[in-house]
Amino acid sequence: MNTPLLKVENLTKHFRLGTDFLKKAVPIVRAVEDVSFSVEPGETLCIVGESGCGKSTIARLLMRIVEPTCGRVMIDGTDIAGLKKQPLREWRRRMQMVFQDPYSSLNPRLTAGQIITEPVDNFERLNRQDREALAADLLRKVGMSPEMMHRLPSELSGGQRQRLGIARALALKPSLIVADEAVSALDVSVQAQILNLLVDLQQQMGIAYVFISHDLSVVQHIAHRVAVMYLGRIVELAPCEVLFARPTHPYTEALIAAAPVPDPARVRLEVPIEGEVPSPINPPRGCAFHPRCPLAVERCRTVVPPLVPMADGRVVACHVRAPSMDVPADPIAAAAAPFTHISQP
Known part of the structure; x- marks a missing residue:
């Protein structure tokens, strides 16, 4: 079995x-709790949730x-969560990030060409001719004219700025790009262009994406697999087509049912969810979703449900929909189910 990226x-x-200067109990926000998953080369894993x-x-x-409280983040089998300074610096070439806001994520004092080549300058020295050639090539790859390398971010539109952010992420030839709400600040027509660009780049360069979004229509367009999160935990992880066709966890059902449907003749499934999201400072015992879940039983109030593999390739954390009597010895392996390429919808 191949090692995941x-x-x-x-x-x-x-x-x-x-x-705790006064020896009093300090409140703790449990932002992420015991999350496990894997990403294969050329795969897009989308993470969704409120x-x-x-x-x-x-x-x-x-x-x-930010530093993890505990847990491991492994790239090609190397745990980068424990690396310090210089070793970590070398591994940073393998991963790049595209940020949510294309207006604040770019240095307003640098030209587009300088923004693209700045990451490369941190690792190797290029002469002016090579630097301009690299900037021109990457601008072409993201659908921009090479002449734009001399413009400042203030002279670009929102879509052009996000394309510039993607070009900067590509400069070091990464294996993995983490995109945090990369299209949420853009107009709908520009969103489609950026998503199609990301898909094309993945097919050309074999890049893997961890794509974070709250927009299910975006997720359905770009994802190979989808991880659904609720209050810091993954509650369902499944191939994209499987998840949208047959959601299993009650929260996934509610999330998909809440998404707007552009067809007025189509009747939307209503899933009753009451109450508010609990505070991560004082999360409920057992399943965090049980105070709002219409299917909750007594066990949901006391026992945290593990991720359990289903026959269709998904894993679900639900005592009612996925009873945990046949939990595998390695629950991490369940969340890292084999990935196979599917055609984009």
């Missing part, structure tokens, strides 16, 4: 609210922008 095991992040469920925190943990 990215393998995440039991990733956890707790944020302490203040210090605001505050921990999606963006996972992106920052993968990039080591």
